[in-house]
Amino acid sequence: MSLILRLCNEKDIDIVYKMANDSTVRENAFSGDAIPYDDHCRWYADSLANVDRIMYIAEERNVIVGQIRLDKQNNKAIISYSVEKNNRKKGYGKQILRSIKREAMLNGIVMLEGLVKKRNVASRKAFVHNGFIESEEENYFRYIYLLKSGDNIEIDKNSK
Numbered sequence: 001m002s003l004i005l006r007l008c009n010e011k012d013i014d015i016v017y018k019m020a021n022d023s024t025v026r027e028n029a030f031s032g033d034a035i036p037y038d039d040h041c042r043w044y045a046d047s048l049a050n051v052d053r054i055m056y057i058a059e060e061r062n063v064i065v066g067q068i069r070l071d072k073q074n075n076k077a078i079i080s081y082s083v084e085k086n087n088r089k090k091g092y093g094k095q096i097l098r099s100i101k102r103e104a105m106l107n108g109i110v111m112l113e114g115l116v117k118k119r120n121v122a123s124r125k126a127f128v129h130n131g132f133i134e135s136e137e138e139n140y141f142r143y144i145y146l147l148k149s150g151d152n153i154e155i156d157k158n159s160k
C-alpha cells in the first residue's frame with residue numbers, strides 16, 4: 001500500500017463534501033444531520049483559512065480513498081476522519097491513523113485524541129490498532145495517543 005496524506009486545497013471542496021455527507025459518516029458523527037452545500041462551502045473556506053485546522057486528503061496512486069482533519073487546541077489535536085465508502089474494510093482507516101502521527105509531529109502536536117461513538121466498531125478497532133489508549137465515557141469512547149520519537153519517521157510505503 002502506498003498511501004499518502006496531502007493537504008486539502010480549494011479544489012477538494014466537492015470531494016470533501018461528498019465524503020462528509022455520506023450516510024455512514026453522518027450516522028457516526030456527533031452532529032448527524034445532512035449538511036447543506038452552502039453551509040459546507042462556508043465551513044470549507046473558513047477551515048482552509050484556519051491555522052488551527054489542518055485537513056488532508058488520503059490518496060493511493062492518485063485515487064482519493066479518504067480524508068482526515070486535525071483540530072489543534074494548543075499542542076493537542078482532535079482527529080476527524082473517514083474512508084470513502086467504496087474503499088472501506090481494506091485497511092485504509094488503520095493506515096490513515098498511522099500516517100497522521102507523522103503529520104501531527106511535524107505540526108508540533110504532542111497528543112492526538114479521537115472521540116468515537118460506541119457502535120462504531122471499525123473506528124474503534126482502527127484507533128486501538130494504532131496504539132491509542134481507550135477510555136469509556138457515557139456516550140462514546142475516547143482515544144488518546146501521545147506522540148513519541150519515531151512517529152515522525154516516514155512510513156515504509158510498502159507496509160500497511
Ligand SMILES: CC(C)(COP(=O)(O)OP(=O)(O)OC[C@H]1O[C@@H](n2cnc3c(N)ncnc32)[C@H](O)[C@@H]1OP(=O)(O)O)[C@@H](O)C(=O)NCCC(=O)NCCS
Pocket residue numbers: 024025028081082083084087088089090091092093094095114115116117120121122123125126129
Ligand atoms: C471508521 C472508518 C474510517 C474505518 O475505515 P476502514 O478503512 O473501513 O477500516 P479498516 O479497513 O482499516 O478496518 C479497521 C478494523 O475494523 C474492522 N471493520 C471495518 N469495517 C467494519 C465494520 N463495518 N464492522 C465491524 N468491523 C469493521 C476491520 O476488519 C478492521 O479490523 P481488524 O483490525 O481486526 O482487522 C470507516 O468505516 C468510515 O469512514 N466510517 C464512516 C466515518 C467514521 O465513522 N469516521 C470515524 C469517526 S470517529
